[in-house]
Amino acid sequence: MTVTTPTARRGLGLRGREAVAGYLFLLPWLIGLLCFVIGPMVASGYFSFAKYDIVNTPEFVGLKNYQDIFTKDRLFWTSLKLTFRYAIIVVPLSLIGSLAAAMLLNQALKGTTLFRTFFFLPHLTPVAASAVLWAWMFNPDVGPINYFIRNNLGIENAPGWFRDPQWAMSGLIIMAMWGAIGGNTMLIFLAGLQGVPQELYEAASIDGAGIWTKFRNVTIPLLTPTIFFNMVLGIIGALRVFTAAFVATAGGPAYATWFYSLHIYTRAFKYFEMGYASALAWILFFIMFVFTFIQFRASRRWVYYAGEVNE
Amino acid sequence: MAQEVMTRSTTPALRKPLTDSGARRQQLLGRTLLYTIAIVASILFMMPFAWTVFSSLKSPSELYMFPPSWLPTTPRFANYAEVFDVSPFGRWLWNSVIVAGLATFGAVLSAALTGYSFARFRYPGRDLIFLLTLGTLMLPAEVTLIPLYLLFNKAGWLDSYRPLIVPSFFGGGAFLIFMMRQFFLTLPRDLDEAARIDGAGYLRIFWQIILPLSIPALVTAAIITFIGEWNSFLFPYIILNTKEKFTIGIGIKYFQTIASNIDSIEPRENLLMAAGMMMTAPILVLFFAAQRYFVQGIAMSGIKG
Numbered sequence: 339m340t341v342t343t344p345t346a347r348r349g350l351g352l353r354g355r356e357a358v359a360g361y362l363f364l365l366p367w368l369i370g371l372l373c374f375v376i377g378p379m380v381a382s383g384y385f386s387f388a389k390y391d392i393v394n395t396p397e398f399v400g401l402k403n404y405q406d407i408f409t410k411d412r413l414f415w416t417s418l419k420l421t422f423r424y425a426i427i428v429v430p431l432s433l434i435g436s437l438a439a440a441m442l443l444n445q446a447l448k449g450t451t452l453f454r455t456f457f458f459l460p461h462l463t464p465v466a467a468s469a470v471l472w473a474w475m476f477n478p479d480v481g482p483i484n485y486f487i488r489n490n491l492g493i494e495n496a497p498g499w500f501r502d503p504q505w506a507m508s509g510l511i512i513m514a515m516w517g518a519i520g521g522n523t524m525l526i527f528l529a530g531l532q533g534v535p536q537e538l539y540e541a542a543s544i545d546g547a548g549i550w551t552k553f554r555n556v557t558i559p560l561l562t563p564t565i566f567f568n569m570v571l572g573i574i575g576a577l578r579v580f581t582a583a584f585v586a587t588a589g590g591p592a593y594a595t596w597f598y599s600l601h602i603y604t605r606a607f608k609y610f611e612m613g614y615a616s617a618l619a620w621i622l623f624f625i626m627f628v629f630t631f632i633q634f635r636a637s638r639r640w641v642y643y644a645g646e647v648n649e
Numbered sequence: 650m651a652q653e654v655m656t657r658s659t660t661p662a663l664r665k666p667l668t669d670s671g672a673r674r675q676q677l678l679g680r681t682l683l684y685t686i687a688i689v690a691s692i693l694f695m696m697p698f699a700w701t702v703f704s705s706l707k708s709p710s711e712l713y714m715f716p717p718s719w720l721p722t723t724p725r726f727a728n729y730a731e732v733f734d735v736s737p738f739g740r741w742l743w744n745s746v747i748v749a750g751l752a753t754f755g756a757v758l759s760a761a762l763t764g765y766s767f768a769r770f771r772y773p774g775r776d777l778i779f780l781l782t783l784g785t786l787m788l789p790a791e792v793t794l795i796p797l798y799l800l801f802n803k804a805g806w807l808d809s810y811r812p813l814i815v816p817s818f819f820g821g822g823a824f825l826i827f828m829m830r831q832f833f834l835t836l837p838r839d840l841d842e843a844a845r846i847d848g849a850g851y852l853r854i855f856w857q858i859i860l861p862l863s864i865p866a867l868v869t870a871a872i873i874t875f876i877g878e879w880n881s882f883l884f885p886y887i888i889l890n891t892k893e894k895f896t897i898g899i900g901i902k903y904f905q906t907i908a909s910n911i912d913s914i915e916p917r918e919n920l921l922m923a924a925g926m927m928m929t930a931p932i933l934v935l936f937f938a939a940q941r942y943f944v945q946g947i948a949m950s951g952i953k954g
Contacts (some may be wrong), residue, residue, distance in 0.1 A: 353771075359851040360770025364778070367763040367826065370819025371778075375785050378796035385795065392802065439690070445683055455940070456691040459698070462932050464880040466898045467925040470905055471701050474918055480717045482700055489716070520694060525944055578789055581882040585902055599791060606795050607887050619791040626789055 386617035391610050403617035414618070416593055417601040424507065424597065425576035428514050433568060435519035437561075440527035454528075457520025465517070469585035472513040476500055500587050503594035510582055510595055523568045530564035531557070562641040570633055574626055598622055705729070705922035709915035728923045735917075736907060737893050738924060741900035742931075744810075748885075748896055749878035751814045756821030757870045761863070763820050764829025765855055769841060779830075786823045790884075798887055808890045813878075825870050828946070832866040833859065869946035872939050876932055897928050 350358065361368075386403055388396035407414050443454050460468070475481050476499035484496040497505040534557060542552045558565075580599035583589060589596040589604075602622070606615035699719075704712065706724035732738045767779050801812040820826060836859065844854045860867070882898045889895055895903060901924055908921040936943060 356770055357772035360766050360772040360775065363762050363766035363770065363851070363855075366759045366818065367766075367782070367820030368778070370759070370816060371782070371785070374797065374816045374819060375788065375793060378793040378800065379788065381796040381799070382792050392799065442683065442687055442690070447680075447683060447687055449687075453687050453691055454944075456694050459933065459936075460694055462876065462936055463929050464882075464898060464901075464932065466880070466882050466901045467928045468697075470901055470921055470925050471697055473905075474704060474922060475697055475700055480713050480715060482696075482717060482719075485717050516694065516697065574789070578791065584882075585905065602791055602794075603883070606798075612795055612799065616792075616795050619789070619795065623789055623792050627787065630787065 382616045382619065385613045386620050388613040389611075390613040390616075392612060396613065399613070403614045404621075406614070407617060407621065413593065413596060413601055417596050417598045420507070420594075420596055421577055421579065421598040424511065424514075424579060425573060427511055428518070428576050429569065429572045431511075432515060432518035432523060433565065433572060435515060436521070436523040436568070437527050437565075439519055439524045440531055441557075443524075443528055444531045454520075457524060459520075460516045461518070461521030463517065465581040466585050468513060468517060469582050472509065472516075473500055473586050476509050478502075501591060503590075503592040506587050506591060506594045510579075510586065513582060513586070514576075514579070518572075523572065526568060527561070527564055530561050534560045559642050563643055566633070566637050566641045570630055573629055573633070577622065577626055577629075701922045701926055705919055705926055707919050709917065709919060712916045712918050725919070728919050729927070732904075732920050732924050732927065735920065736900070736904055736924075737895075738900065738904070738927070740893055741895050741897045742927070744894065745879055745897040748810050748813050749875050751810075752817040752878045753871050753875045755814065755818035756825055756874050757867055758821075759818050760821035760825035760829050760870065761860065761867065762855075763826045764831075765833055765859060767826070767830045768833035769838075782823045782826055786827075794884070794887070801888065807888060808894060809888075810894075812888045813885055813896075821874070825874065828870060829863075829866065832863060836862055865942060865945075868939060869942040872935060872943050873946055875935065879932060901925060901928055 385396060387398060387400060389399050389402075390396035439457055443450050443457070447453065463471070475483055478484055478496065478498045478501060481499075483499075487493050487496040497508070499505050499509040538556050538560070539552055542556055547555070578599055579597050580603070583595045583597050583600060584603070587595045589600045598618075599622075602615050602618045605611045605618060703719055703721060705728055706726065707721040707728075708723075708725055711718070711721055763782075767775065767782075797812070797816075798807075801807055804811075806812050840858055840862075841854050844858055849857070880898060881896075882902075885896045886899045886902070889899060892903065904921060904924050908917040
């Protein structure tokens with residue numbers, strides 16, 4: 339790049355001009371990164387060691403917030419347990435469901451585009467609207483789900499769903515499945531499936547492989563990067579679950595759906611304990627970081643990148 | 650090209666000539682089974698929508714009828730009009746259009762600028778800043794939510810749309826930036842070079858050559874952002890207080906409390922369902938109008954991410 343162009347004549351060299359222009363294009367994001375990401379992060383880190391109720395200035399209290407969270411806050415442990423339980427069920431189910439749906443759409447059925455749209459529309463539905471909609475679907479008395487359970491399955495003692503501490507979580511999980519199975523995860527799997535070279539299937543057929551063997555030894559290994567990507571995003575998303583529970587159950591009944599983000603929200607914006615809530619948020623960040631880190635470490639054992647071998 | 654990938658789906662195994670009628674029968678059985686699964690799954694996915702639409706057209710007395718019926722005896726389209734009478738629903742829709750529209754505009758424009766900077770210019774610290782940008786993808790919004798609230802509180806911006814719009818103009822977030830950068834990397838560098846030799850400045854190259862070539866990527870980015878903004882709940886919920894200023898997401902939550910108000914003489918779930926449908930409909934329309942871009946964009950994010 340030492341070719342002299344007319345622009346390079348004045349003052350700065352071509353390299354210098356390029357650098358200045360590069361920084362200028364970057365400027366809005368640099369400001370955004372500092373003001374809306376890094377700055378707030380640093381502030382939040384400080385608040386987590388402070389007592390801060392907005393009205394009075396933050397008062398440094400050391401590790402007190404963290405100490406209180408781990409030793410005194412029973413709802414913290416409740417919310418952590420519930421959030422994990424939710425994630426442990428939702429993540430594998432939605433991964434398996436999405437993969438199955440993607441494979442179905444990859445079978446060259448007539449009307450595939452239509453099926454894809456039907457599967458995808460629930461994912462587009464705003465979570466707040468879908469929470470309202472499912473609360474009505476799950477209405478214990480006149481909802482179609484309980485009607486089906488009573489009438490067609492013959493079970494008299496149908497669940498109370500969002501009004502029953504024992505069933506509220508299941509209701510939210512079903513609702514999450516409805517929105518997740520045919521969503522982005524499915525589209526990403528579909529693109530991944532279509533990237534599997536057909537020769538591999540043909541070669542496997544010649545070797546006498548059946549459907550299951552082909553799935554197990556061709557499809558799955560080649561999809562591992564996609565599965566990995568979807569799993570990392572899925573776990574992060576599940577640990578952050580908020581709106582569905584906030585609108586459909588408000589964390590109840592009897593704290594049965596008191597997810598971690600609801601706990602942060604309540605402490606911050608109901609009790610205005612900004613320091614305490616910041617500490618809660620950092621714990622969530624730490625948990626998510628550890629999970630992602632472990633997954634990346636573990637991924638070396640099971641994720642197969644075709645490019646690594648060929649190139 | 651991606652378009653072609655998305656539609657090609659015939660598996661060679663199916664095209665193979667079948668030798669005996671037994672295999673043919675088995676094949677037919679397999680196909681029938683697949684169609685059955687696809688149709689049943691479609692019905693299951695669509696059923697909540699159907700129930701919502703039918704409920705939204707029922708009269709109050711039909712809502713709690715037992716046994717429940719799917720269809721209203723006579724569809725009451727007036728329910729949809731009534732939603733606007735019992736709440737400032739029209740205002741909320743309009744607010745959402747403005748907020749989501751401006752935020753999308755700002756996010757896509759500034760993400761394009763940033764992505765272009767990362768894709769085309771060489772300067773000290775570029776890769777470090779890019780890495781840092783990708784790192785912010787990991788950061789949960791929960792961590793910055795509280796300090797941002799406090800920041801906008803200090804600035805006197807609470808209960809206004811500024812917190813929902815202004816930050817979008819500063820980069821649009823790591824995901825969009827990454828997406829734009831990846832797209833710009835696919836455009837040949839010769840385009841820029843040729844224009845530069847002709848004496849065009851960097852901004853002009855970006856504006857007149859790069860952006861027009863990037864319309865598919867920009868549209869994809871815009872649709873994904875708009876839907877995200879339209880559906881966003883928590884942040885507007887903590888920022889906005891005045892009922893008339895609500896966006897549609899919080900509006901529906903407010904409407905939910907009206908609908909379940911014990912003081913009201915008759916049940917209002919029909920109105921609630923009508924409101925839910927009206928919140929969802931614009932997204933569905935947008936999706937159908939730009940389905941191609943949308944599906945591609947999501948698929949690309951997964952493959953290249």
